[in-house]
Amino acid sequence: MFKEVIVVEGRDDTTAIKRAVDADTIETNGSAVSKSCLEQIKLAQQTRGVIVFTDPDYPGQKIRQTITEYVPGCKHAFLPKSEAIPKKGKGLGVEHASIEAIRTALQEAKAEYTDATYQSKIPREWIVEAGLLGGDYAKSRREKLGDLLQIGYANGKQLEKRLAKFQIEPEKFIQAMQQIIQEEQDAK
Template sequence: MKPKIKEIIVVEGRDDITAVKAAVDAEVVAVHGFSVGKNIEKIKAAYERKGIVVLTDPDFAGLKIRDYIQKRFPKAKHAYINRIEGTKNGDIGVENANPEAIIKALNKARCELTEIKEIFKPEILLEYRLTGYPDSKTLREKLGKKLGLGYSNGKQLLSKLNRYGITMEEFQEAMKDINN
């Protein structure tokens, strides 16, 4: 039996709808890539009716679409699949993720906080080798996967840790798991 999601899931295209519906029982709407502006009323209706979870591709276009939606709907939840789970034959997208990866991403969906507390500072990323070291990129990928934040460069990671209300305990536990 597939998990039921109460919010409406916002994806980029038709193939993403198919992949998400194979994983969960949910209403899913597509923004059709950069045509997101033309579909803003459909997203607004979903947001007001049930709330939305944004699940875009783990690439540059997906990030731009996610940012566009976030600016207009600040209480939207965000779910991330990582690049590895979303890649098949060199193609990156939600449609390439298996049902387990989609379910995991949706279970870790988070809202952006309206009042951001700056718990995480650049020094902490250095201390945990998340910036400034040859293996920093790999560590950030693992942390993004563990916390459900997707891939980020150092600056983006710092922003996500603070915006999504990650606690120091969550962060330290995730880093402990990664380093073991």
């Protein structure tokens, strides 16, 4: 049984989580997270800890942001978009992920540093040199980097903050970028 309570968007997500792991969940029931839901998450964070595990899309990011502002210090699990696509039909979400993808995302959950004094361990120059800001491949590289580091996708403005908030070590960043560049070269 997971010690932490896992925050998901809805009932189908809870079903998928319970197929993969033994855990308690809190459902936000969409991106308009209610005050009572936030209070429930706050209590869970104080007593057991919380892992926020939302869909890899804009509404999922909005829910994460709302929870982070109200309940600082939660852990975050990220699912790559490629793992959240259904085999048939439309949509994108945790409910479509395989048991293994859910387990991996939860095992790799990262604490978000909320101290206003946190500093990125990755110099901005590295981000620029890695082609993550501007250029033809920047967006695709950021998507791959977010998946490899298990921090989710971030746009150019938010990437540096995301790397700092999750205190990504330089070695991990370098390894991920080497893998991305190697995959790009292999694809040519």
